[in-house]
Amino acid sequence: MEQLNWGELPFGYVKTDYNVRCYYRNGQWGELEVSSDENISLHIAATALHYGQESFEGLKAFMGKDGRIRLFRWQENAKRMRNSAVGIRMAEVPDDIFIAAIQKVITLNKRFVPPYGSGASLYLRPLLIGSGPQVGVKPANEYLFLMFVTPVGPYFKEGFKPVKMKLEREYDRAAPLGTGHIKVGGNYAASLNSLHKAHEQGYASALFLDAKEKKYIDEAGPANFFGIKNNTYITPHSHSILPSITNMSLVEIAQEMGLKVERRSIEIGELSSFEEAGACGTAAVISPIGQIDDLSTGQSFVYSKDGEAGPISTQLYKRLQAIQTGDMPDTHGWIEFVD
Numbered sequence: 001m002e003q004l005n006w007g008e009l010p011f012g013y014v015k016t017d018y019n020v021r022c023y024y025r026n027g028q029w030g031e032l033e034v035s036s037d038e039n040i041s042l043h044i045a046a047t048a049l050h051y052g053q054e055s056f057e058g059l060k061a062f063m064g065k066d067g068r069i070r071l072f073r074w075q076e077n078a079k080r081m082r083n084s085a086v087g088i089r090m091a092e093v094p095d096d097i098f099i100a101a102i103q104k105v106i107t108l109n110k111r112f113v114p115p116y117g118s119g120a121s122l123y124l125r126p127l128l129i130g131s132g133p134q135v136g137v138k139p140a141n142e143y144l145f146l147m148f149v150t151p152v153g154p155y156f157k158e159g160f161k162p163v164k165m166k167l168e169r170e171y172d173r174a175a176p177l178g179t180g181h182i183k184v185g186g187n188y189a190a191s192l193n194s195l196h197k198a199h200e201q202g203y204a205s206a207l208f209l210d211a212k213e214k215k216y217i218d219e220a221g222p223a224n225f226f227g228i229k230n231n232t233y234i235t236p237h238s239h240s241i242l243p244s245i246t247n248m249s250l251v252e253i254a255q256e257m258g259l260k261v262e263r264r265s266i267e268i269g270e271l272s273s274f275e276e277a278g279a280c281g282t283a284a285v286i287s288p289i290g291q292i293d294d295l296s297t298g299q300s301f302v303y304s305k306d307g308e309a310g311p312i313s314t315q316l317y318k319r320l321q322a323i324q325t326g327d328m329p330d331t332h333g334w335i336e337f338v339d
């Protein structure tokens with residue numbers, strides 16, 4: 001293989017050697033299969049194609065200084081994928097198949113695990129789709145669970161720097177009693193115009209508001225939102241946001257750092273009182289937010305004037321990253337080794 005430049009890898013697809021697959025047929029899951037084909041053969045009437053029966057996950061594996069590959073909280077991803085399956089009436093992937101797929105796909109693609117210290121990691125993409133045919137709006141009788149991996153570069157190539165976001169006033173990502181709390185493709189399709197427009201306007205992302213009242217912060221594109229003030233970590237409580245595993249972990253780290261934690265509604269007006277703000281998710285751990293613009297009122301909420309992230313966000317970021325790479329002891333039982 002030509003040598004990959006680990007530090008320059010984008011957050012994108014790089015072909016690896018193998019992926020793994022498992023089919024659900026006649027009411028049961030089959031054996032895990034290994035494939036080197038990047039394509040799948042799918043029935044033209046598969047429900048994934050017509051009715052959006054699809055869910056995906058995203059998690060990372062990290063090479064430690066000790067040469068051991070670490071997985072971060074895979075059980076939470078497995079659980080979330082089961083919730084997604086229940087939410088759109090798909091067959092649930094049992095945890096033993098989920099972890100067997102992870103172990104196999106990493107072991108077979110070991111040469112793509114970026115080295116310790118490169119800032120890069122191996123991104124795992126589990127996917128569950130309705131593969132069986134239906135013409136009426138009904139769930140499929142057959143499902144395909146697959147997992148591929150791709151090495152991804154460090155998210156912040158120029159360092160951990162704050163980004164600009166805009167309040168989204170034009171589009172909703174998820175309905176109040178819809179599917180925002182699960183990780184299904186339809187939510188992402190619904191966010192594409194918003195994110196495209198935000199990028200065109202020079203923003204890193206858009207901050208979605210609650211779809212019912214348009215008064216509260218929901219989440220930041222594919223990441224949860226948090227604000228910090230008065231030594232308190234505050235993050236929205238909402239049915240229409242995805243329960244982020246990174247956010248869940250930052251909440252615990254924040255408490256260990258002596259911060260209070262509040263999970264509650266955040267009104268737009270409260271943005272002006274935060275000392276720091278950030279977006280959190282697997283891709284970046286934390287994207288510090290330097291400024292949020294409300295284009296409908298012309299108001300800007302500014303969290304960084306010097307182009308640097310705030311001290312608490314920086315601490316949170318460093319601690320979580322250190323646990324993931326094994327530089328700090330894992331006192332929570334979040335890490336599992338791939339052998």
Ligand SMILES: Cc1ncc(COP(=O)(O)O)c(C=O)c1O
Nearest residue numbers: 222223224242244245246281282
């Ligand atoms: C909509 C949305 N919110 C939040 C997150 C962050 O979740 P996690 O920390 O589990 O990656 C993601 C990414 O998975 C996402 O797609």
